[in-house]
Amino acid sequence: MDQTPPLQDLPHQHVVFTDGLALECGVVLPEITVAYRTYGTLNAARSNAVLVCHALTGDQYVAETHPITGKPGWWDAIVGPGLPLDTDRFFVICANVLGGCMGSTGPRSLRPGMDIPWGIEFPPVTIRDMVRAQKRLIEHLGIARLFAAIGGSMGGMQVLQWAADYPDAVFAALPIASAAYHSAQNIAFHEVGRQAIFADPEWHGGRYWAAGTIPARGLAVARMCAHITYLSEQALARKFGRRLQGAPKTAGEAISLFGDMFEVESYLQHQGSTFVRRFDANAYLTITRAMDYFDLAADHGGDLATAYRGSPTRFLLVSFTSDWLFPTAESRSIARSLNRAGANVSFVEIPSDKGHDAFLLDEPDFHRTLAGFLAGCAVHAKL
Amino acid sequence: MSPHDPVRFVAKNLRVDLRLIAEMIAPGARVLDIGCGDGTLIDELFTTKGCDARGIEIDMAEATRAVAHGLPVMHGDADTDLEHYPDDAFDYVVLSRTLQAVERPREVLRQMLRIGARAIVSFPNFGHWLLRWQLLRSGRMPMTPTWDRMWYETPNIHPCTIRDFFDLCAREGYAVERWLAADEAGRRAPWRRFPRMANLFGEQALFLLRRRDG
Numbered sequence: 001m002d003q004t005p006p007l008q009d010l011p012h013q014h015v016v017f018t019d020g021l022a023l024e025c026g027v028v029l030p031e032i033t034v035a036y037r038t039y040g041t042l043n044a045a046r047s048n049a050v051l052v053c054h055a056l057t058g059d060q061y062v063a064e065t066h067p068i069t070g071k072p073g074w075w076d077a078i079v080g081p082g083l084p085l086d087t088d089r090f091f092v093i094c095a096n097v098l099g100g101c102m103g104s105t106g107p108r109s110l111r112p113g114m115d116i117p118w119g120i121e122f123p124p125v126t127i128r129d130m131v132r133a134q135k136r137l138i139e140h141l142g143i144a145r146l147f148a149a150i151g152g153s154m155g156g157m158q159v160l161q162w163a164a165d166y167p168d169a170v171f172a173a174l175p176i177a178s179a180a181y182h183s184a185q186n187i188a189f190h191e192v193g194r195q196a197i198f199a200d201p202e203w204h205g206g207r208y209w210a211a212g213t214i215p216a217r218g219l220a221v222a223r224m225c226a227h228i229t230y231l232s233e234q235a236l237a238r239k240f241g242r243r244l245q246g247a248p249k250t251a252g253e254a255i256s257l258f259g260d261m262f263e264v265e266s267y268l269q270h271q272g273s274t275f276v277r278r279f280d281a282n283a284y285l286t287i288t289r290a291m292d293y294f295d296l297a298a299d300h301g302g303d304l305a306t307a308y309r310g311s312p313t314r315f316l317l318v319s320f321t322s323d324w325l326f327p328t329a330e331s332r333s334i335a336r337s338l339n340r341a342g343a344n345v346s347f348v349e350i351p352s353d354k355g356h357d358a359f360l361l362d363e364p365d366f367h368r369t370l371a372g373f374l375a376g377c378a379v380h381a382k383l
Numbered sequence: 384m385s386p387h388d389p390v391r392f393v394a395k396n397l398r399v400d401l402r403l404i405a406e407m408i409a410p411g412a413r414v415l416d417i418g419c420g421d422g423t424l425i426d427e428l429f430t431t432k433g434c435d436a437r438g439i440e441i442d443m444a445e446a447t448r449a450v451a452h453g454l455p456v457m458h459g460d461a462d463t464d465l466e467h468y469p470d471d472a473f474d475y476v477v478l479s480r481t482l483q484a485v486e487r488p489r490e491v492l493r494q495m496l497r498i499g500a501r502a503i504v505s506f507p508n509f510g511h512w513l514l515r516w517q518l519l520r521s522g523r524m525p526m527t528p529t530w531d532r533m534w535y536e537t538p539n540i541h542p543c544t545i546r547d548f549f550d551l552c553a554r555e556g557y558a559v560e561r562w563l564a565a566d567e568a569g570r571r572a573p574w575r576r577f578p579r580m581a582n583l584f585g586e587q588a589l590f591l592l593r594r595r596d597g
Contacts, residue, residue, distance in 0.1 A: 314455065316450065317457075332458075335457055335459075336464070336467040337467075339457075339464070339467040339468050340467050340468070340469060342468075342469055342472055344435075344437065344455050345455070345457055346450045346454075346455050346456055346457055347446075347457035347458055347459075348443065348446050348447045348450050348456075348457070348458050349443060349458060350447070351443075365447055365451075368447075368451045369447055369450050369451050371451070372450060372451035372452055372453045373450055373451075373453060375453045376452070376453020376454060376455070377453070379453065
């Protein structure tokens, strides 16, 4: 694990905005790059665009083989021909978030006027900054109004921000397994991950590129900790239980006290070690912080309903029964705020034992719900 | 229909009582259907009358079915979710065959007439002669096609009669704009002018209410 090579620099599809972006923190990025992928075809009326917003460790490779991992796209069960986000019908766009590490401007980008990366000097971006970068991309693609914005987890936060900031540019908003603010418990888990990165001697105060290393161990521990929060107790019990990696042959045979004793440990270590090959530690720090800052109600005088008063957007909120990271109560609370705002809102909880990750996995009820909601919206949008 | 389903009519086309409700609603109106099930009524109101019709449903599977049909339905509870809507958010708030199953019927009615200009309420009538006869004859809880669950497992915890409902409306200051009694199949009963007769022979009742000050 110590010899994990630094993240590859790949030629991601992108657009550069040379007029820069003024961030919420006050820093002005003089130039920003937004890396993105699209699927399907934009119709003549430019009315069939669907923006997919990715989660913390996701990226723009939604429905195609990932250029680094070689794995299928993270939402290839949802996005594609004949699937709920039907690319025969919709023009699907996904951009790597600002602060990310898959081609968009972030901590790995070179600092303007210098030949070293930003590293941890990269300004603290927010969910709203990410959305504003996406808005630039949408305008660049000639789209005035999105038919829909959809995303799970942190992607759902971006969707909520989109609908609050650009109500007339989002016909339908689908925040999935998400929340209008990051809870204290979720911030706490993020902090454990960040401290693991800080504690890795290879982190070198964030200037690991200078030492030719990456804080692979710290980032892997951060991923392992986070990964537990994406699953559920039932899912772990079902997949691994208390099974051992190779049972001892005799009752008296000593097995090593630590290391891969239980299957669940081996699984988590694998999750950690594969993650560090595709993700940058400083980007992880930046994006987790952006999630922690997120509190949409606080930006609107403490009342989320204020953010959506008179909104023309049609909302669909979906949560999953076993998701304890973004529990149903968070989605229900958003739905009630939308009720107070008089907005059009659909809301269901899908039974699943797969925890927060359920939004990424094969959940037929969820997929039917998405497809039906979008079909209903298409009728109202006269698409 | 399994014995575990809540008491509901089953019909291939629009349930007859829903058809009676739909007839009371003006085209283009803003409508909230509480206990909307799979959204049959809101679908009908949108398709045939261009209404902005939305629904709340307590059964998650039904709510999911409605959303998967493209209808704006949210999971929610009449007892706890109405308070989150602003005043006068709707032209009509519908509560179809659900009043008898909520925890606080009076509060639900108050909320309906706070968030809506008008309320449409239907309920099975506990004053029907067959129920009275069964109770009188056997001294036990009545069982009929409408009241078909044993007392210990019925979701209908607040049964009332047509006369009881008139009394409640008077006490709460609601104007009864229209009312009718119907048989189990939803055919209108001919005793519209005579509440006592309707109370004896109507299997279900349908009321259109508004606030008296409104």
